[in-house]
Amino acid sequence: MKKLKHNSMSWRYFKQNVFFTLVRASALIITLALGGIILYIVVNGISAISWEFITRPPTDAMTKGGIMPAILGTIYLTIGAIAIGLPLGVASAIYLTEYAKQGRIIRLIKVGINCLAGVPSVVFGLFGLGFFVIFMKFGSSILSGSLTLGFLILPTIIGASEEALKAVPQTFREASLSLGVSKWQTIYRIVLPNALPGILTGSILGIGRAAGETAPIMFTAAAYFTAKLPGSIFDEVMALPYHIYVLATAGTNIEATRPIQFGTVLVLVAVVLGIDLIAIVIRGYMRRNKGW
Amino acid sequence: MESNTIISIRGVNFYYGTVRALTDISMKFRKNKVTALIGPSGCGKSTLLRLLNRMNDLIDGTKVEGEILFEDKNIYAPDVDPVEIRRKIGMVFQKPNPFPKTIYNNISYGPNLNGVSSRDMDALVEQSLKQAVLWDEVKDILNKSAMNLSGGQQQRLCIARALAMKPDILLMDEPTSALDPISTAKIEELIEELKDNYTIIIVTHNMQQAARVSDETAFFYLGNLIEYNKTEKIFTKPEVKQTEDYITGRFG
Numbered sequence: 155m156k157k158l159k160h161n162s163m164s165w166r167y168f169k170q171n172v173f174f175t176l177v178r179a180s181a182l183i184i185t186l187a188l189g190g191i192i193l194y195i196v197v198n199g200i201s202a203i204s205w206e207f208i209t210r211p212p213t214d215a216m217t218k219g220g221i222m223p224a225i226l227g228t229i230y231l232t233i234g235a236i237a238i239g240l241p242l243g244v245a246s247a248i249y250l251t252e253y254a255k256q257g258r259i260i261r262l263i264k265v266g267i268n269c270l271a272g273v274p275s276v277v278f279g280l281f282g283l284g285f286f287v288i289f290m291k292f293g294s295s296i297l298s299g300s301l302t303l304g305f306l307i308l309p310t311i312i313g314a315s316e317e318a319l320k321a322v323p324q325t326f327r328e329a330s331l332s333l334g335v336s337k338w339q340t341i342y343r344i345v346l347p348n349a350l351p352g353i354l355t356g357s358i359l360g361i362g363r364a365a366g367e368t369a370p371i372m373f374t375a376a377a378y379f380t381a382k383l384p385g386s387i388f389d390e391v392m393a394l395p396y397h398i399y400v401l402a403t404a405g406t407n408i409e410a411t412r413p414i415q416f417g418t419v420l421v422l423v424a425v426v427l428g429i430d431l432i433a434i435v436i437r438g439y440m441r442r443n444k445g446w
Numbered sequence: 447m448e449s450n451t452i453i454s455i456r457g458v459n460f461y462y463g464t465v466r467a468l469t470d471i472s473m474k475f476r477k478n479k480v481t482a483l484i485g486p487s488g489c490g491k492s493t494l495l496r497l498l499n500r501m502n503d504l505i506d507g508t509k510v511e512g513e514i515l516f517e518d519k520n521i522y523a524p525d526v527d528p529v530e531i532r533r534k535i536g537m538v539f540q541k542p543n544p545f546p547k548t549i550y551n552n553i554s555y556g557p558n559l560n561g562v563s564s565r566d567m568d569a570l571v572e573q574s575l576k577q578a579v580l581w582d583e584v585k586d587i588l589n590k591s592a593m594n595l596s597g598g599q600q601q602r603l604c605i606a607r608a609l610a611m612k613p614d615i616l617l618m619d620e621p622t623s624a625l626d627p628i629s630t631a632k633i634e635e636l637i638e639e640l641k642d643n644y645t646i647i648i649v650t651h652n653m654q655q656a657a658r659v660s661d662e663t664a665f666f667y668l669g670n671l672i673e674y675n676k677t678e679k680i681f682t683k684p685e686v687k688q689t690e691d692y693i694t695g696r697f698g
Contacts, residue, residue, distance in 0.1 A: 255506060325543035329604070332499060333556030333611055334533030343559070344545060 195419050202417025212379065215406040221418050223383060227296075227391030228365055228425055230384065231375060234300025235307055235364035240357055242304065243311030244346075247353075250312070251319045252341055271309035276369035278306045283373035297387040299375020306370050307360035314356015318349040347440070354437040358430050365426045368395040394422040452477040452615065452645050453498060458512035460493060462505070467493045469669045471512070475615075480637060480646045482660035482677065484653060486692065489666040491649045495617050498647065499535040500528040516615075533560060536608035537617045541624045542600035544592035544607070549575075549584050552592045552603055556611045570610055578606035579636055598629025605636065609644075616640065618648040622655065634659050653693055657681045665689045 206220050213219030246267075254260045282302030292298040322345050330340040376396035384391050401415045402408065453475040460468040468490045475481050483491040496502045497514060500521060513520045521531050544552050553571045554562075562570060571588070575581040580602040584595070592603055601621060608616060618637075622630040637646055637659045650656050656663050657677060664674040665688075673680060673689040684690045691697055 323543070325539060325541065326545060328501065328504070328537075328539065329543045329545065329607075330555070331504070331529075332501065332532055332537040332539075333559075333607065334529055334531075335556060335559050336529050339559050343555070348546065 192423070195416060195423065199413070199416030199418075199420035202413040203420060207414075207417060208421065221392075221394070221397060221414075221421060223380060224392040224394045224397040224418065225421060225425060226383060227376070227393040228395070228422065229429075230296050230391060231299050231303060231371060231393055232361060232365045232425075232429060234296055234387070235303035236357065236361060238300055238304030239307045239311050239360060239364070240353075243308050243360075244315050244353060246308075247312050247315030247319055248341060248346075251316050252337075252345065267309050267312050271313070274369075275306060275367050278302055279370040279373050281305075282370060287374055293388060294373070294375060294377070294390050295388045296375060296384055296391055299371045299391075299393075300387075302370045302374045303364040303367065306367065307364050310360045310363065311353070311356055314359070315349070315353045318352025318356070319345060321352060322348045351437045351441045354433050354440070358433045361429050361433065362426050365429065366395055366422065368399050371396055372399075394418055394425065398422070450477040451475070452516070454515040455494075456513040456515065458494075458497065458510065458514060460490075460497060460502070460511075461509040463507045467669050468497075471671050473664060473671055473674055475645065475647055476662065477645050478641055478643070479661040480641050480648060480659055482656035482663045483647065483649045483666060484651075484656050484663060484692075485666035485672075486697070487651075488668075490669040491664075491666045492619055494666070495619055495647060495649050498615070498617055499532050499537055501532075501537065503528055533611055534613050535615045535617060536611055536613035537619065538601070538604050538608055538621045540620045542597055542604050544595070544600050544603050546591065546593055548589050549592045549595070549603065550588040552607050553610045556607065560611065574606040574610040575603075577609050577640070578602045579632065579639075580606055596629070598625050598632060601625060601629065601633060602636065605633075609640075613644070615645045615647065618646065620649050620651060623651060630655075653681075665692060667692070 208220060208225060209222050210220035211223050212221065250260060250264065279302065282298055282305075286292045286298035286301050287294055290298075292301075326344050326348065327340055330344045331337070335343070371393055375391060376393045377390040378400055380390060380392055382389075398415055398418050401411050401418065451474045455471055455473050458468060458471045459466060471494065483495060485491050493502065497510065498516075498521075502508050502510070510522050514522060516531070516535070519526065521528075545555060547555065550571055553574050554567050557567065557570055558564070572581060572585075575584060580599060583599060584603075592600065595603060601624075605616075605621075622633050625633065634655065637648065640646060641661075648656075648660065660677045662675065663677040663680040665672045665680065665684075665686075667688055673684060673686045675685070680689060681693060684693065
């Protein structure tokens with residue numbers, strides 16, 4: 155056996171320290187960047203925030219007043235997107251992992267879904283315009299926007315649901331089936347409840363995307379301005395991301411409304427976090443019973 | 447012997463894809479007896495066990511040839527619903543696999559989905575846990591998670607869960623291989639008690655266990671049934687050289 159070099163240990167520790175430092179630095183940079191963005195938004199936007207701002211419609215050609223219709227619109231659209239994307243996505247994932255025979259066709263479908271995740275959101279917007287707004291005659295409405303956003307977040311939800319379903323131990327399925335319980339009952343009673351926390355984690359990512367996207371709702375749901383609140387799912391709504399876009403690029407007085415723009419951004423971030431928080435609380439509640 | 451046959455296997459071949467795992471197996475299992483399936487790893491004993499309640503259906507690309515008769519009906523006939531079969535033929539697995547539910551709900555899960563009313567459930571849960579000699583240990587914690595039980599208790603819970611379906615046959619796939627010696631002894635005692643009411647077919651790696659608990663023993667090697675006889679005979683005067691080599695520890 156060859157004798158170890160004397161300096162080999164210190165050299166290895168040196169390499170380890172270099173590596174740790176790099177990893178630590180990466181984490182720090184990410185945290186700083188995120189913190190910086192949030193701080194910037196808060197500093198610039200906090201002055202615009204007031205009770206009036208979140209409870210009143212815009213006035214004076216959107217240079218004054220509040221953004222309440224846009225807040226509500228975004229909440230409606232996000233809930234609509236989840237209502238469409240979650241059942242469809244979970245059902246697809248159940249089919250792909252539990253029922254479909256694994257083979258070339260399934261692989262192809264999975265590649266397709268992954269490609270869908272990479273499609274630019276404006277393409278979804280144009281599809282929504284062509285299909286839901288014009289062809290299906292839903293018009294520019296909450297329904298069209300929700301459907302478009304629902305499809306946009308489908309790949310995220312399918313992907314997360316697949317992972318969550320696969321993480322449920324096979325022994326649970328075997329145990330259930332061995333008791334003379336049918337496959338669907340096994341999925342419904344054993345597999346799904348145990349996969350739900352993971353599915354929700356994926357949905358949280360989807361929620362953020364659905365609430366924050368501008369392009370998909372630009373042609374399908376969002377109104378430039380409407381003080382009227384929607385009466386049905388066939389009405390147009392204002393939405394936070396589109397409102398920001400409008401104020402920052404096509405408003406009547408772009409410079410003067412900067413504080414309102416940042417205020418709206420701040421509210422958007424808060425709305426997304428708020429919806430996420432609800433999902434996280436539900437997930438936490440479901441996880442309590444998990445014990446493997 | 448013919449009259450108390452409960453399962454009769456006739457000329458069964460089994461394939462995983464193109465690999466043949468069982469070759470021309472014919473054998474009969476007797477009612478209210480404990481039959482042990484022994485043999486080295488990969489000999490096909492677990493595969494055979496999982497054929498009896500159609501658990502191999504879960505694996506893609508498998509193929510069964512031949513017949514397995516249970517109550518005079520081929521369980522692989524096209525009109526047979528595997529769910530029906532599994533109601534009558536229960537299974538206990540190698541690793542204890544309770545559901546992440548309460549102890550009570552672990553037991554009630556199967557009967558509940560098979561139409562037992564909640565009025566009768568308390569009695570059924572108690573009876574099943576008593577049969578599995580677990581009642582005294584868990585009667586005060588029925589609403590606690592089953593995941594907090596010890597490995598041996600979990601396995602007895604899995605046995606109770608299977609018994610709650612009132613099956614005719616209980617299949618056990620190396621039920622003690624993940625357990626300590628004391629838990630193992632408890633399960634073996636339990637098997638002894640259960641055989642009055644159930645037919646038990648047990649796969650085991652442990653030859654002492656086969657000798658202790660079973661009435662009949664079948665020795666498998668490379669997908670073939672080498673020898674099948676009364677346990678006493680297999681362990682004292684095996685007729686085939688391979689059987690003797692295996693049980694005396696010369697290979698395996």
